[in-house]
Amino acid sequence: MVGAFIRSIQGSGSESSLSYSEHQPSPIDFGEFKVNFLLRYLGNLKFKILGVRLPLSCQIAPSASVSQGRLISLHRKVLIDAGVIIRPYGGNISIGPNSTVNPYCVLYGHGGLRIGSGVRIATGAVFAGVNHNFNSIDDFIFHQGWSHDGIIIEDDVWIGAGAIILDGVTVGQGCIIGAGSVVTKSLEPYGVYVGNPAKLVRRRQR
Numbered sequence: 582m583v584g585a586f587i588r589s590i591q592g593s594g595s596e597s598s599l600s601y602s603e604h605q606p607s608p609i610d611f612g613e614f615k616v617n618f619l620l621r622y623l624g625n626l627k628f629k630i631l632g633v634r635l636p637l638s639c640q641i642a643p644s645a646s647v648s649q650g651r652l653i654s655l656h657r658k659v660l661i662d663a664g665v666i667i668r669p670y671g672g673n674i675s676i677g678p679n680s681t682v683n684p685y686c687v688l689y690g691h692g693g694l695r696i697g698s699g700v701r702i703a704t705g706a707v708f709a710g711v712n713h714n715f716n717s718i719d720d721f722i723f724h725q726g727w728s729h730d731g732i733i734i735e736d737d738v739w740i741g742a743g744a745i746i747l748d749g750v751t752v753g754q755g756c757i758i759g760a761g762s763v764v765t766k767s768l769e770p771y772g773v774y775v776g777n778p779a780k781l782v783r784r785r786q787r
């Protein structure tokens with residue numbers, strides 16, 4: 582009887598008999614909503630346990646990874662998406678309010694990494710704030726230490742997918758960095774920079 586009832590709302594056994602829900606999921610999937618809500622707090626909890634300073638309004642994906650959390654501070658409404666890797670390596674990392682870090686970005690903090698407010702960081706961006714010293718050819722590079730001056734990203738910057746920001750760079754307020762760009766020098770505020778090395782292609786106007 583139950584089978585007959587299901588068939589009656591699904592139609593006959595022809596191709597068109599697939600139920601509505603198989604083709605179009607309900608716009609509100611409450612089960613998924615609850616799971617996502619829980620997972621959001623699991624990510625926050627993981628970061629908290631590892632010593633990261635963050636308010637409850639942050640959203641951390643559970644798969645985001647962090648080490649030495651006491652050197653990291655996240656401000657309100659920061660979003661850290663899936664697969665993001667945060668490694669301070671002895672430097673401080675801070676991310677300002679309303680900034681988002683999309684999936685699979687890598688944030689190194691060796692010389693310090695300061696990200697301002699309202700910053701948008703697209704997937705796969707890398708903040709490589711460190712260089713190996715390599716002056717001597719008589720020794721392994723890995724024996725020769727590091728240099729690191731740190732990276733500063735000012736407020737309201739948009740960093741495109743896969744961009745790489747190198748050590749010692751300050752990205753000025755309101756800048757846009759094209760996808761796949763390599764930023765080797767500091768950037769003037771409100772510039773649009775693309776390419777490797779990143780060059781100014783236009784200035785944002787009021």
Ligand SMILES: CC(C)(COP(=O)(O)OP(=O)(O)OC[C@H]1O[C@@H](n2cnc3c(N)ncnc32)[C@H](O)[C@@H]1OP(=O)(O)O)[C@@H](O)C(=O)NCCC(=O)NCCS
Nearest residue numbers: 703704740741742757758759760761762773775776782783
């Ligand atoms: C930079 C970007 C925002 C476009 O800015 P724009 O000021 O409108 O620039 P234009 O499209 O007019 O391009 C200007 C020049 O830069 C080149 N260019 C644009 N983006 C580039 C990029 N990422 N890398 C290399 N060159 C690029 C264009 O080919 C063009 O060159 P030309 O003058 O020789 O023809 C866009 O190309 C980009 O990279 N967006 C990032 C998208 C992204 O990562 N999304 C992820 C989700 S947030």
